[in-house]
Amino acid sequence: MSEADFVARLRSIATDPAARGLADDAAVMDGLVLTHDMIVEGIHFLPDDTPQDIAWKLVAVNLSDLAAKGAAPVGVLVGYSLGDEEWDAAFVEGLDLVLRRFGVILLGGDTVRVPAGAPRSFGLTAIGRAPPGGAPSRGGARPGDQIWVTGTIGNAGLGLAMRLGQEDANETCLAAYKRPQPQLTFGQAVVPHVHAMMDVSDGLLIDAQRMAAASGCAFGIMLESLPLSAALLAVRPDVLDTRLAAATAGDDYQLLFTADPAAAAAIREIAAGLNVMVTILGHAGVGEGIMLTHRAQRIALPDRLGFMH
Amino acid sequence: MSEADFVARLRSIATDPAARGLADDAAVMDGLVLTHDMIVEGIHFLPDDTPQDIAWKLVAVNLSDLAAKGAAPVGVLVGYSLGDEEWDAAFVEGLDLVLRRFGVILLGGDTVRVPAGAPRSFGLTAIGRAPPGGAPSRGGARPGDQIWVTGTIGNAGLGLAMRLGQEDANETCLAAYKRPQPQLTFGQAVVPHVHAMMDVSDGLLIDAQRMAAASGCAFGIMLESLPLSAALLAVRPDVLDTRLAAATAGDDYQLLFTADPAAAAAIREIAAGLNVMVTILGHAGVGEGIMLTHRAQRIALPDRLGFMH
Known part of the structure; x- marks a missing residue:
C-alpha cells in the first residue's frame, strides 16, 4: 500500500x-x-x-x-x-x-x-x-495571497548527491543535508500574518501542490523567483532544469506560507530583523493545482514533484 | 550498550x-x-x-x-x-x-x-x-504503605508460551497476551488514594523493585498473595515455582500501587464498583530492595526478576 x-x-x-x-x-x-x-x-x-x-x-x-x-x-x-x-x-x-x-x-x-x-x-x-492566535493550517491560503518561502531551496538535495559522491562536495550544501535548520524563530514571528503555512520537506513543488489542494486554490509559481544559493549556483548553471531539480529535491526544511499582499511589508520587516531571507514565489488564485512559469513562459509540471514516501 | x-x-x-x-x-x-x-x-x-x-x-x-x-x-x-x-x-x-x-x-x-x-x-x-491532584510517580511509596496490584498476574506470560505452541492453549491466557487491557478507569478512580503507581509490564518483581528503588523503601512481597487466575491454575500447580514464574513473566499491564492502610476500604470500594479485582501483595518498609516470602518463609530472589530490554 x-x-x-x-x-x-x-x-x-x-x-x-x-x-x-x-x-x-x-x-x-x-x-x-x-x-x-x-x-x-x-x-x-x-x-x-x-x-x-x-x-x-x-x-x-x-x-x-x-x-x-x-x-x-x-x-x-x-x-x-x-x-x-x-x-x-x-x-x-x-x-x-x-x-x-x-x-x-x-x-x-x-x-x-x-x-x-x-x-x-x-x-x-x-x-x-501553539501561538496565541492559533496554529495556521495548510489549508488557509486564499485567492490573491502571495506565496512566500524562507531561505534557499535545493541545497540539501545537492548535499545528498555530494554525500553520495555524485558531486564535488561543498560545505554549505553538505551542511544543509546533514544539519537542517528549522525556522522556529521566524515561524513564531510571522504566524500572525500568514493564512497558510507548512514546511518544505518532500520538495517545494509537491508541498506547494498539497497546500494548494488543502486550500482549494490554484498556486502560480514563478520558477525564476525560486531562491537558489550561491553554493548551488557555483556548481550548477542557472537554467530551468537546475530550478526544477531544486524545486523537487526535498529536505529543505524551509517554511512555505501565504499571506495577504497587504502584509508583505510587515513580513519583510520580520525577516530582516531575524536575518532570514524571504522570497515571493508567486500567487494563489481561483482554481486548483499548481501552475509553473519561468520568465513568463508556461512550464509543464515535471512527472515527479518531490518525494512520495 | x-x-x-x-x-x-x-x-x-x-x-x-x-x-x-x-x-x-x-x-x-x-x-x-x-x-x-x-x-x-x-x-x-x-x-x-x-x-x-x-x-x-x-x-x-x-x-x-x-x-x-x-x-x-x-x-x-x-x-x-x-x-x-x-x-x-x-x-x-x-x-x-x-x-x-x-x-x-x-x-x-x-x-x-x-x-x-x-x-x-x-x-x-x-x-x-493528568488527574486534578497531579500524576503519581513511581517514587512516592512510604514505609507503612500497603502494596496493591490489580487483576491477576502471569496470564500473558503463559499466553505467550501457548502462542509459541509450548503449552496447550486456553483462551483467557491467549487473550491476555494478545489483547492486554489497560486499567484506565480504575487508575483514574484510585489515583487520589495512591502514593506511588506504575504499570506491570516487564514483570511484577522487576517493576516492584524499580518502585521500591525510586521510593527509597524496601518492599516485602508475599508470594502466596500473588493473584493467579483460574485459567493459569488450570494448567499449573499452585506451587512456589508457578508463583515465581508468574511474578517474573511480564506483559501483565496491571497496576501496581501503594497506599496508606487507612485508604484500604476506599480502594476496595472503588475496585468493587468497577468490578476490578485488587489484592494486597505486601508492605513497604524502611530499607531498600524487595524481600520475598511464601507462607511466612523467606524466599531468595530469582536471578531474573523480569524482562531487561
Whole structure:
C-alpha cells in the first residue's frame, strides 16, 4: 500500500478536529502542537551518516513541523533502537547538542533492541505551544495571497548527491543535508500574518501542490523567483532544469506560507530583523493545482514533484 | 550498550522536572501526561501475530502507562512502517477498534517505508490529561504503605508460551497476551488514594523493585498473595515455582500501587464498583530492595526478576 493510500485509510478513523484530517504537519490540542516523524536507516538516512547528524536530523525535522505551525518548541519524546555502545554514546551527544541548540527538553521515550542486522529506526514526538492566535493550517491560503518561502531551496538535495559522491562536495550544501535548520524563530514571528503555512520537506513543488489542494486554490509559481544559493549556483548553471531539480529535491526544511499582499511589508520587516531571507514565489488564485512559469513562459509540471514516501 | 546504560546517559541530558528523571512511565507537562513506546517485530511481537492484535498491543501498552498516572487518555500519534496492502488494511481496522474501545482519538503520526525484508517497528505516543491532584510517580511509596496490584498476574506470560505452541492453549491466557487491557478507569478512580503507581509490564518483581528503588523503601512481597487466575491454575500447580514464574513473566499491564492502610476500604470500594479485582501483595518498609516470602518463609530472589530490554 502506498503511503497516500494508507493515510487515506487512517484519515477515515481520524475524525476528531484536533487531527486536522491528517492533512497538516501537526495536531493541535489544548493549546499544544504535537508532531511525530520517524526516520529509518537506508530510507531517511545513510548507514554511515554519523550518529550526531542522525540525532540532529531526527530532532530538526520534527521541530520544522512545529515551526510550520508557529509553535514554540517545548520538549520531545524519543523512540530509539539500540546499537553498539560507541554509536549510542555518540547519538546521545548529538541529541544533547541539538536539544540545547533549539532550547528543547527531553521529556521521555522508549529504547528497544532490534533483531541483529536489522536497519535501525528512530521516532520522535515533538511538543510545542501553539501561538496565541492559533496554529495556521495548510489549508488557509486564499485567492490573491502571495506565496512566500524562507531561505534557499535545493541545497540539501545537492548535499545528498555530494554525500553520495555524485558531486564535488561543498560545505554549505553538505551542511544543509546533514544539519537542517528549522525556522522556529521566524515561524513564531510571522504566524500572525500568514493564512497558510507548512514546511518544505518532500520538495517545494509537491508541498506547494498539497497546500494548494488543502486550500482549494490554484498556486502560480514563478520558477525564476525560486531562491537558489550561491553554493548551488557555483556548481550548477542557472537554467530551468537546475530550478526544477531544486524545486523537487526535498529536505529543505524551509517554511512555505501565504499571506495577504497587504502584509508583505510587515513580513519583510520580520525577516530582516531575524536575518532570514524571504522570497515571493508567486500567487494563489481561483482554481486548483499548481501552475509553473519561468520568465513568463508556461512550464509543464515535471512527472515527479518531490518525494512520495 | 544495555538499555539501562543508554537510559543513564539520556538521563544526564533530561534534567527538566517534566522528564521525571526518565524514571517514570510518562512525562507530565502542562497538565498533560505523555508517553511513547515502540514495538519491534521479532522482539515485542511475533512475525505472525495478526495486524489487529499488534495494533491493539501498540495502543494498549501506551494507554497502560497513562493508566499508571491516573490520566484520562485523549489521543495518540502513530509511527508506522508500511507493509503489504492487506496487512496495512487489517492494522487500520485493528487500530480503529482499539481506539474506539478506549475512547481515544488518532491525532496524527508518520508512515515510513522500511528496506525490503527488514523487521517492522511501530511507535506510538499517547497523550492524556493528568488527574486534578497531579500524576503519581513511581517514587512516592512510604514505609507503612500497603502494596496493591490489580487483576491477576502471569496470564500473558503463559499466553505467550501457548502462542509459541509450548503449552496447550486456553483462551483467557491467549487473550491476555494478545489483547492486554489497560486499567484506565480504575487508575483514574484510585489515583487520589495512591502514593506511588506504575504499570506491570516487564514483570511484577522487576517493576516492584524499580518502585521500591525510586521510593527509597524496601518492599516485602508475599508470594502466596500473588493473584493467579483460574485459567493459569488450570494448567499449573499452585506451587512456589508457578508463583515465581508468574511474578517474573511480564506483559501483565496491571497496576501496581501503594497506599496508606487507612485508604484500604476506599480502594476496595472503588475496585468493587468497577468490578476490578485488587489484592494486597505486601508492605513497604524502611530499607531498600524487595524481600520475598511464601507462607511466612523467606524466599531468595530469582536471578531474573523480569524482562531487561
